[in-house]
Amino acid sequence: xxxxxxxxxxxxxxxxxxxxxxxxxxxxxxxxxxxxxxxxxxxxxxxxxxxxxxxxxxxxxxxxxxxxxxxxxxxxxxxxxxxxxxxxxxxxxxxxxxxxxxxxxxxxxxxxxxxxxxxxxxxxxxxxxxxxxxxxxxxxxxxxxxxxxxxxxxxxxxxxxxxxxxxxxxxxxxxxxxxxxxxxxxxxxxxxxxxxxxxxxxxxxxxxxxxxxxxxxxxxxxxxxxxxxxxxxxxxxxxxxxxxxxxxxxxxxxxxxxxxxxxxxxxxxxxxxxxxxxxxxxxxxxxxxxxxxxxxxxxxxxxxxxxxxxxxxxxxxxxxxxxxxxxxxxxxxx
Amino acid sequence: xxxxxxxxxxxxxxxxxxxxxxxxxxxxxxxxxxxxxxxxxxxxxxxxxxxxxxxxxxxxxxxxxxxxxxxxxxxxxxxxxxxxxxxxxxxxxxxxxxxxxxxxxxxxxxxxxxxxxxxxxxxxxxxxxxxxxxxxxxxxxxxxxxxxxxxxxxxxxxxxxxxxxxxxxxxxxxxxxxxxxxxxxxxxxxxxxxxxxxxxxxxxxxxxxxxxxxxxxxxxxxxxxxxxxxxxxxxxxxxxxxxxxxxxxxxxxxxxxxxxxxxxxxxxxxxxxxxxxxxxxxxxxxxxxxxxxxxxxxxxxxxxxxxxxxxxxxxxxxxxxxxxxxxxxxxxxx
Ligand SMILES: Cc1ncc(C[n+]2csc(CCOP(=O)(O)OP(=O)(O)O)c2C)c(N)n1
Ligand SMILES: [Mg+2]
Numbered sequence: 037x038x039x040x041x042x043x044x045x046x047x048x049x050x051x052x053x054x055x056x057x058x059x060x061x062x063x064x065x066x067x068x069x070x071x072x073x074x075x076x077x078x079x080x081x082x083x084x085x086x087x088x089x090x091x092x093x094x095x096x097x098x099x100x101x102x103x104x105x106x107x108x109x110x111x112x113x114x115x116x117x118x119x120x121x122x123x124x125x126x127x128x129x130x131x132x133x134x135x136x137x138x139x140x141x142x143x144x145x146x147x148x149x150x151x152x153x154x155x156x157x158x159x160x161x162x163x164x165x166x167x168x169x170x171x172x173x174x175x176x177x178x179x180x181x182x183x184x185x186x187x188x189x190x191x192x193x194x195x196x197x198x199x200x201x202x203x204x205x206x207x208x209x210x211x212x213x214x215x216x217x218x219x220x221x222x223x224x225x226x227x228x229x230x231x232x233x234x235x236x237x238x239x240x241x242x243x244x245x246x247x248x249x250x251x252x253x254x255x256x257x258x259x260x261x262x263x264x265x266x267x268x269x270x271x272x273x274x275x276x277x278x279x280x281x282x283x284x285x286x287x288x289x290x291x292x293x294x295x296x297x298x299x300x301x302x303x304x305x306x307x308x309x310x311x312x313x314x315x316x317x318x319x320x321x322x323x324x325x326x327x328x329x330x331x332x333x334x335x336x337x338x339x340x341x342x343x344x345x346x347x348x349x350x351x352x353x354x355x356x357x358x359x360x361x362x363x364x365x366x367x368x369x370x
Numbered sequence: 371x372x373x374x375x376x377x378x379x380x381x382x383x384x385x386x387x388x389x390x391x392x393x394x395x396x397x398x399x400x401x402x403x404x405x406x407x408x409x410x411x412x413x414x415x416x417x418x419x420x421x422x423x424x425x426x427x428x429x430x431x432x433x434x435x436x437x438x439x440x441x442x443x444x445x446x447x448x449x450x451x452x453x454x455x456x457x458x459x460x461x462x463x464x465x466x467x468x469x470x471x472x473x474x475x476x477x478x479x480x481x482x483x484x485x486x487x488x489x490x491x492x493x494x495x496x497x498x499x500x501x502x503x504x505x506x507x508x509x510x511x512x513x514x515x516x517x518x519x520x521x522x523x524x525x526x527x528x529x530x531x532x533x534x535x536x537x538x539x540x541x542x543x544x545x546x547x548x549x550x551x552x553x554x555x556x557x558x559x560x561x562x563x564x565x566x567x568x569x570x571x572x573x574x575x576x577x578x579x580x581x582x583x584x585x586x587x588x589x590x591x592x593x594x595x596x597x598x599x600x601x602x603x604x605x606x607x608x609x610x611x612x613x614x615x616x617x618x619x620x621x622x623x624x625x626x627x628x629x630x631x632x633x634x635x636x637x638x639x640x641x642x643x644x645x646x647x648x649x650x651x652x653x654x655x656x657x658x659x660x661x662x663x664x665x666x667x668x669x670x671x672x673x674x675x676x677x678x679x680x681x682x683x684x685x686x687x688x689x690x691x692x693x694x695x696x697x698x699x700x701x702x703x704x
Contacts, residue, residue, distance in 0.1 A: 084494030084669055136669030147496040147668035163498040164455065165428050198427035199459065226428055228404040234427035300403065358674050359703045361664045370663055 046156045050124035053101050057322060060102060060259065061332065064094040064315050066339045067118040070127060071290070073343060074117070074134065074148075078294045083134055087148040090118040092257075092289040095314035096221050097122035099262035100189055103270050107184070109157045109175040111168035112191035114149035115221075115288075116161035119191060124156040127346040128353075137353045143364075144356035165226075166199035168192060169218070173205045176216035176273070187215045187273045189266075195226020197240050206281065210247040215273035217266065218244075218281040221256065223288045228300050244281035256286030257314040260321070286314075373552040379521035380486070380542065381405075381412040383528035384448060386557050388418055391446060394532060397424040397433055398450030407452050408488055408547045430460035434485070438468045441481040441537075448532060453495075454487035454503050454541060461506065468537040469512030483537040486528070489517075490582060490629055491672055492545030497665035500672070502581070502630045507539055508607045508639070514538040514563055515607040519584035520546060522553035523604055526561030534563060543582040543629075566610035568617065572597025574690050575623040578614055578640055580606060583627040583677060590627075590682035596690045598625075606636045614640060615647050622653035623693075625686060627677055632660040632698070654693035659685055662700040674699075 053063050071089040078087055090097065093115075100110065101122035112119045120130055125141065133140030134148050141151045142160075152160040159175070162168035172190030179186040196202055197220060209216045220240050224231050232238070244251035250272070254265040262284060269280035287309040291298040298306075323329045362369045374382065388394045395418075400407055402415040402425040415423045426433040430451060437447035451457050457464065464485060471481040491500040507515050516531060516538060518524035524542065531538035553559075566578075569588060574596040579587040584602045591598045599617040603609055618624050624644055626637030637658040645656065659677045667675055681699065688696040 084672075086493075086495060136671070144669065145497075145665075145667045145671065147494065149496050149498065150668075163496065164458065166459070195428045198429045198432075200429070200431050201459065226399075227407070228400045229425055233425060356667070356669065356671055358671060358700075361662065361667050361671060361675065362700065362703065365664050 044155050045126050046124035046153050047106055049126065050101060050106055050156050053098065053122065053124070058327065060098050061315070061318055061322060062335050062339065063098050063122055064318065065335050066127070066343070067094045067097060067121050068315060069339050069343050070121060070130070071117060073347070075290060075294060085147050086293045086295065087134065088115040088293050089290045090115050090288060092287045092309060092314070093221055093223060094118055095259045095262055095318070096219070096256055096284050096286060099259055099266055100191065100219065102263055103266045104157065104187070104189065106156050107186050109159060109172065109186065109188040110191065111159045111172035111175065111188065112161050113168060113193060114161055114163040115193070116151050117148070120151040120153070120158060120161070123153070123158050125151060125153045125158065127343060128350055129153065131346060131350045132353065135350050136356050137350055138356055138360070139350065139353050143360055145360060166192065166196045166201035169196065169202045169205035170208070173209045173214060173216055176209065176214035177212065179215055180212070185274050187217065187270050189217045189219055191219045191221060193226060194220060194222040194224065194231045194240055195234065197243055198234060206244065206247045206249060206279070209279040210249045213276070213278040216279045217269040217273055218279065219266065220281065220283045221286055222283050223286050225288070225292065227292045228296065239283065241281055241283040249279055249281055251281040251283065253283045253285065256284030257312045257317055259314065259318050371552050372555045373550055374521045374555070375548055375550050376518065376521045376524045376542070377406070377408055377410045377547040378412065379525040380410045380528050381414065382555060383525045384411065384532070385414060385417060387529055387532045388414070388422065393444065393446045394448065395422040395424065395445065396448045396450065397426050397437065399426055399428060399452050401425060401450050406450065408544060410450065410486070410542070410547070430456050431463060434460040435463040435467070437483055438463055438471070438481055441468070441483040442471050442479045446482045446532065448484040448486060451485060451487035453499050454489040455498055455501055457487060457503070457506070464537065465507065465510045465513065469510050472536065473512060480535050481537050482535045484531045484540065485537065486540040486542060488544035488547070489541040490543045490545060491666045491676055492582065494668060494672060496668045500666035502541065504541055504606055504636055505630065505634050508636060512536065513607060514605065515541065516563060516605045517541045517543070517581040519543070519581055519602050519604070520549060521551035523561060523602065525553065525555060526559050527604060529560045530563050533560060538563065541581065545582055561604060564605045564608045564610060566601050566603045566605070566613045568599050568601055568613065570598065570600045572599055573621055574598060575625055575686060576601060576614065576617040576621045577625045577627060577686070578603055578637070579627045580636065581629060583629050586677060586679050586682055587627045589679035590686065594683050594686065596686060609640065611643060614644060618644055618648045619651045622651055623690065624652065624656040625689065626656070626658045627682055628658065628660040629676060630660060631663045632658065633663050635660050655695055657685065657689050657695045662698070
């Protein structure tokens, strides 16, 4: 992908995340707080439609952002707030979209499921399950044809590995040796169905074998393990070594979407996963590395404050208006 | 008389039909344990068991294709496509396979298959979850397409679809699932496919509506200076030519109120047929009230996008007074 502007705020945020481990931590906290707040705001009836949040899966998003260059491409899903924020999309662009404001990623015409920012490599987040898999393959094909060193990452859920597009995409990538990484966020559920009820294998990574593709299972709650696995796959793809399927074992704390109370989960499951919260795990690690624990605590308050400021700014900004509908359907206006 | 929500009426219709005929079974994503994302299969798993009420993986092509195979092999499957957009990944199985089974076998086979999907805008779900998409289907010989406008017609049309010996698609306006309507739920109150209904009588104009625009047209007509025959078309393939023609012979004016975009909308079919058949009875050119030719926008703008009762009333006011077609709201914008 081409970078439109060097001074853009999303690019700055992307660089910031890559600067230090503290910034990586800060971005995970930001994602958690934004997601919690979005659920609250929906609950207050301030936002129409639906939303799919990613509390519990923050480590995957920031690991992708830590490894990739802004010229690399990411194709991810409707559960995309975390990935967007990690890659650099501003809180205002995300919340603006959800509140239907002109400053939103899509000018406020799309809502929670439709985020994008090509300057940091984020393709429009795909609301059709599996749609982003072959499209990520296509971005890698373009990189191969153009002779760039860019890589593409397709991010999707466990449930998406049962759809044709996943298998067709993997096969193409393998047979053409494309620079793409398939990153499956296995959060154990596809909507209300546990993966075991819809899928005969527990490690989805084994599905790579039928395409002679490398694969790896990784702890999705451990940022460092994720960074290692994704970095290795990305490096191989950049060097012409072809695709990899990485399966991150993770968990979504909230329901599938805002209306889902997740009553189908076995008792104690959520609590067990909360014991391995990716933010807490990373915090413990940072403290062990000598980072001041109170500085890490302060990050929460700083992020909370910034979030409230962003919400205020978004709510004071103009709503999308009827004539906006007529733009961007094709070149020009209709 | 029963006063039911539309989703309850659908559950009831399916239950009664399954009780009547053992060959009927239901499958789709989260239709069994979760009783449907929109609660359109309430109580069915408990009543009929997991063999006849089946949760599927996220594999629309797979399970719709399996339904086609089962249908030509003596079963009468009902397939739920949670959002009709998801038919996109399975379209071949419906339009190129199911629709042609009778034809391809020289009449030896037939596919008594019901495909139900939620359709349309109004819930703020954004451009990939708000379309009606009847246009993908209505030009396909071998397929029938029905669209309920509330609990009563959902009950009768669902039964008709299930009892039909050819593939029938039921497009359920998702904004109406929670709406209640009192009606006589006689187990044999089947609404024949291809038969519309006149709701409210008037001599000035014939307004043909479908799905959620039926309510729009009725409220527009309720406090208007003109009097209309409001026709609930109920089936768009094959549609009730006779009923519409008879009304237009009386009123001399034809209006369609469509939720879909202007280009290629079902109303174009009605208008062209009626102009050919009733040319001498028409006092003026017909008018189509539709959405603009843009993707469905999110948030507040969705209300502007859909033809509202106020918009219909204002446009029909001008139409009846001047016998000319006023420009659409979006033409005033660009
Ligand atoms: C083709 C298609 N089928 C069904 C859906 C409805 N749907 C949206 S998300 C979802 C579950 C996806 O599960 P998974 O891939 O595990 O991702 P997760 O939501 O857990 O992140 C379903 C069934 C859809 N959007 N697209
Ligand atoms: Mg999942």
